[in-house]
Amino acid sequence: MPTQDSSCDGTAPPALRHAAPSRRRMLGAGLGAVAAALPGCSGDSGPVRRLRLATGPEGGPYNAFGKALALAVAAGSDRLEIVPVGTAASVDNLRQLEEGSVDLALAMADASEDAVLGRAPFPRPVAVTALARVYVNYTHLLVPEAGPVRSVEALAGRPVAAGAAGSGVQVVAGRLLRSAGLSDGPAAVRERSLGLAESVRALRGGTVDALFWSGGVPTPALSELARALPLRFLPLDGYVAALRERHGPVYTTVTLPAGAYGLTEPVGTVGVGNYLLARADVARSGVSDLLQVVFDRWSDLLREVTAGARLEPRFAISTGAVPLHPGAVAYYRSVYG
Structure with a gap:
């Protein structure tokens, strides 16, 4: 259930349980519409004492971001407490938001x-809202440099984390893998459902031939792996167009920069945004x-997650089909006009 004082009356209004207000309508109508969007909730509804934040597994970037955010809130606000909750990450987090066991999620x-x-x-639409797009994940597909795999197609039939x-x-x-024709039939890879730490151990031990990861650059666990085991990062940017055609513009072309993980030249790959979400x-x-x-301390929050990233309002409000929370609309309009 939602934690005490995380909402005005403990339940979402009927309209919001099924569909949150669109970003365009909220921004266009101004603060009056924002106030009206949550019936019974005034701007002076009282302090929020504690919000549970679904993060990710220990050692991962969501977990690091959540802990950093909890510390930043403790230092910068006497009205709010953030309690990070370890999870399996994105899909698990969204399900926990829907169930009401957490208030916020990455x-x-x-x-x-x-x-x-x-x-x-998801069998039905989930009524979640966005607070900000906080940074971009870079999709990593890595194999041992000395191994036989030189391309995505060469993964056919092989075990992959x-x-x-x-x-x-x-x-x-x-x-x-579906875009590459490697998800079914004789060419299908043998997918292993492993978290980051388990994936790293499996690649080092030779029980998988490749490792998928989506996170900031550099990801510390992969930097450590690259120091122990020379790696090859396979380019994935050639699949962006197919992903966008099938799944929409959430996918973009980004580049793993030279120098990261010991790379001697850039590697094109798939970028996916990360959202800070709320019930x-x-x-x-x-x-x-x-x-x-978040905006006062963004450099601290992102330091351990993705090097060189900045958090700017025009970037933060780009949350696609996920509507902004009315409180986020009010914040952005009051601060940035």
């Missing part, structure tokens, strides 16, 4: 849009307090 853009639109693996069950990694890996019934005052901390 999730990849593709999984978030699937949830809002009621696409598999394809992300933990319930993770966003598993979503993007599955879609890439629709989280109080607007709590959202405003939280976003104030």
Whole structure:
């Protein structure tokens, strides 16, 4: 159930349980519409004492971001407490939001849009809202440099670590393998549902021939692996057009830069945004307090997640099919006009 004081009356209004207000309508109508969007919730609804944030597995970037956010909120706000909750990541987080066991969550853009639109693996639309697009994940597909795999096609029939069950990694890996014709039939790879730490151990031990990961650059666990085992990063940018055609513009072309993981030249790959999400019934005052901390401390929050990233309002409000929370709309309009 939602934690105490995380909403105005403990339940979302009927309209929000099925569909949150669109970003265009909210921004166009101004703050008056924002106030009206959550009946019974005034801007002075009182302090939000505690919000549970679904993050990810220990050692992963979501977990690191969640812990950093909890510390930043503790230092910067006396009205709000963030409690990070370890999870399997994106898909699991969205399900926990729907169930009400958490108030906030981090999730990849593709999984978030699937949830809002009621696409598999979600049997029906999930009423979640976005607070911000916080950074971009880079899809990594790596193999031992001395091994036989030199291309995505060469993975046919091989064991591949394809992300933990319930993770966003598993979503993007599955879609890439389908685009490459490697998800069924005689060419199908043998997908292993492994988290990052397990995937690294499996690649080092030779029980898988490749490892999928989606995260910031550099991801510390992969930097450590690259120091122990020379790696080859397979380019994936050639699949972006097919992914966008089938799943929409949540996928973009990005580049793993030279120097990261010891790379001598850039490697093109698939980028996916990460959203900070909230249940629709989280109080607007709590959202405003939280976003104030996020924008005041973004460099600290992203330091351990993705090098060189910046958080800017025009980037933060780009959350695609996932509607902005009314409190986020009010925050962005009050601060940035």
